[in-house]
Amino acid sequence: MQTYKFRLYPDEKGREKLDQTLELCRQIYNHFLEELNGRDDVPPRTELQSQLPNLKERWDELDSVHSKVLQMVLYRLYSNLRSLSEKKKNGYKVGRLRFKGKGWFKTFTYNQSGFKVVKTENRLDILKLSKIGEIPIRIHREVKGKVKQITVKRAQSGKWFACIQTDHEENRESGEGVVGIDLNTENYLTDSDGNVVENPRFLEEKEEKLKKEHRNLSRKGKGSKNREKQRVKLGKAYEKLVNCRRDFIHKLTTAYVESYDTIILEDLNIDEMCENSRYAKSNLSASWGLFKELLLYKAESAGVEVVLVDPKGTTQECNQCGSVVPKRIWNREHKCPECGFETTRDHNSALNIKKRGLNKLGRGRAESTPVDTGASTLTHMRASSVVESGSSFLTSKAS
Ligand SMILES: [Zn+2]
Structure with a gap:
């Protein structure tokens, strides 16, 4: 049933x-x-x-x-x-x-x-x-x-x-229809099914352009006609960035809501997370905030459940055996000395997020999902392909 x-x-x-x-x-x-x-x-x-x-x-x-x-x-x-x-x-x-x-x-x-x-x-x-x-x-x-x-x-x-x-x-125990999503600074997100959505480079380009226009504005003389023109240009660049970001996140959240019954995220303090980011803190935090907001909104409309879990230790814990495998911020791989499980740092996190969500829902079991998806099967997607293919990008992989 x-x-x-x-x-x-x-x-x-x-x-x-x-x-x-x-x-x-x-x-x-x-x-x-x-x-x-x-x-x-x-x-x-x-x-x-x-x-x-x-x-x-x-x-x-x-x-x-x-x-x-x-x-x-x-x-x-x-x-x-x-x-x-x-x-x-x-x-x-x-x-x-x-x-x-x-x-x-x-x-x-x-x-x-x-x-x-x-x-x-x-x-x-x-x-x-x-x-x-x-x-x-x-x-x-x-x-x-x-x-x-x-x-x-x-x-x-x-x-x-x-x-x-x-x-x-x-197969409830395997968590069918359930996905854990790890938002991180290395790529945009990694999920427990091995999808990796890369940081939207086109957004970074637009951010660069915005900075440039901003610099240009400060060079124009106060009250000059050129300054007024530059102000309009800056406003347009900003609008473009916001629209592009919104469009990207709309498509991404729709894809998840259409592909899963239950979506599990970390209950993050987004501002704290961005502190060490090489991306502009404000932009990434705005982007994740919007991701969460749109996901919750769409999930509610569609009857999809969103579960927030405690983020503590999701990176260090080995998803397969539960051992603590310490990692520094620059360690991008997870290699467990206890059980030999190897994948990327973010995929291991996403699997742990899913496991915690399943436990919270009372659907967990001692040893979570048996994972035969090693790092080699991770599917990398450029942000542009998410935008182009819209919601089909996840389903094309699933089927
Ligand atoms: Zn292990």
Whole structure:
């Protein structure tokens, strides 16, 4: 089983229908909970389920909800009951299940039937939901396997998502769909899958140009026409640099959000990191700040999870055996004397970042990902190729 989370973009009418479905599911949940509360025994779920057709005759609105969705509400009620009694068995003091108040019911589920994903050639595909209609959906990554179940969810923010569950057997322990990213000064970034994105040289060129224009400005006489002209030139050079940087980072962050479910970064103090950089501190820190900002923003929209981990010791620790392998700032290689693992310094860091993220998510295991990707398989990409090929640069490697 694998679950993919995608953002839905319902129009106003679609939102109304989704809201209405949620509300009716909430009422049905409370209806059956009330019934259970009034009984001494807990009847089998199928017994309550068999009441649904009768209930529909008395309760016209229920007709606007797919029958499988209603059945799944009962399924959920019973699974809540089960976990409550398990807690009781484990010695926890538990009360009864509570009625769901307005706004406390946030999901409903189509199981096996009542849904269809229709691919378009556009940015948004279509999710057809029985009794609700067509909802635009942003399927930002390939769905593997046969779709078994779709859960529609309203987030706290009011955004709607679809969690699509398929029969694809995801290898969770190997961290499929998860990437660790190491931002560093040597190259722009290195990730745990061995992608190396180099520092954008064209940005450095633009920075140089900006400096030059700045020098020129100080040479012009105050209040002169030439000075005014130079000021405009400087402004343009600055604008170009900012636009170029934004464009580069937009494409890079889109590529990651489209290629992975979970992205793990170090929780860095960016200013501190840039102190020893040979690049202008302000530029690199602005660039990483923007990278993080755009990544978080896009990930949220796409339902991709971003995990921030403690950066302490990610460089020194051997990803394969956990030994501490001290390195000076100029040591660009990781060579572990204990286990023999060899790769670049940044790739080892990226693997450690991924490992920490997986541990944080409770998906780790003692010895993390077995790595057969040595330094030789690292894929170097010039920044210009990221910009040219856009988001396809990561996927071309993955497939
Ligand atoms: Zn080692």
